[in-house]
Amino acid sequence: MTSTVKKILENEKYMGDALLQKTYTTDFLQKKRVKNTGIMPQYYVDDDHPAIIPKELFLAVQEEMARRGSVEDCKGRKRSFSANHCFTRLIVCGECGDQFNRIHWNNRGKKSIVWRCATRLGKKGECNARTVNEEALKDAFVAALNQILAGKQEFLLQLKKNIECVLTGGNSESTAEIDAKLADLERQLVAKAEEHEDYTDIASEIYALRKQRDELTMSENARNDYLKRIEELETYIDSQPARVDTFDDSLVKRMLKRATVYEDRIVFDFHSGVSVEVNM
Numbered sequence: 001m002t003s004t005v006k007k008i009l010e011n012e013k014y015m016g017d018a019l020l021q022k023t024y025t026t027d028f029l030q031k032k033r034v035k036n037t038g039i040m041p042q043y044y045v046d047d048d049h050p051a052i053i054p055k056e057l058f059l060a061v062q063e064e065m066a067r068r069g070s071v072e073d074c075k076g077r078k079r080s081f082s083a084n085h086c087f088t089r090l091i092v093c094g095e096c097g098d099q100f101n102r103i104h105w106n107n108r109g110k111k112s113i114v115w116r117c118a119t120r121l122g123k124k125g126e127c128n129a130r131t132v133n134e135e136a137l138k139d140a141f142v143a144a145l146n147q148i149l150a151g152k153q154e155f156l157l158q159l160k161k162n163i164e165c166v167l168t169g170g171n172s173e174s175t176a177e178i179d180a181k182l183a184d185l186e187r188q189l190v191a192k193a194e195e196h197e198d199y200t201d202i203a204s205e206i207y208a209l210r211k212q213r214d215e216l217t218m219s220e221n222a223r224n225d226y227l228k229r230i231e232e233l234e235t236y237i238d239s240q241p242a243r244v245d246t247f248d249d250s251l252v253k254r255m256l257k258r259a260t261v262y263e264d265r266i267v268f269d270f271h272s273g274v275s276v277e278v279n280m
Helices: 002-010 055-069 118-122 134-150 152-168 175-194 200-239 249-255
Strands: 018-020 023-027 032-035 043-045 091-093 100-107 110-117 256-261 265-270 275-279
Touching: 002 055, 091 100, 091 118, 100 118, 110 118, 110 134, 134 152, 134 200, 134 249, 134 256, 134 265, 134 275, 152 200, 175 200, 200 249, 249 256
Parallel strands: 091 256
Antiparallel strands: 018 043, 023 032, 100 110, 256 265, 265 275
């Protein structure tokens, strides 16, 4: 079930850590346990046991789940996440900034599948964005790929510049430095605890550093993912012939970050940092 999969994805034990006292006993005679919602203190143990998956992968999953759970449109309204079609949530209105929705259209007895601005669908008159036929959208994406292949050398040069920007724009402080600080603070905390001294300030600093380390790990994951996307497009350009003739939805899922629809053109933004404009 979905709830079971979600619990597995959120369980920190898979990356070797442990959150203690998630539940507590309310009735010792009947051994009844309930979820701890803040009534009892909880304790987080780093590297409690051998990990099944890398921490970087676990944190990347948490980041993706948070992204999917906080999807908003251009006006800050919550939108449900969907991945039913390769273009879902990737088509954006160039006039109002809202997303395009996929609908089955019956125009004067002629049935077709089109993409229309959500604002125009919900409140007529607030947006006059054009309607895009799905087949025309697919053809435009193929045309964008062919533009990249036609200007292979130019785009490869741009990709190399993007890689250089990523490599030179790294974080000033590494996770190893933060781990060293944490180890020192944890030794201080144990010493104060043995002497029955107040260690509240040290505990707060440890918590802040752990949060900083998690954020840094997530940003490193995003950086590595960006490099992977750049290298993926490089490999694709090198391996393809001079022209693409058929649409492949897997390429959309792997490469496309956003497609912005204007009155006379569509701008395709790829994850690798490359943008291509196709007139329509």
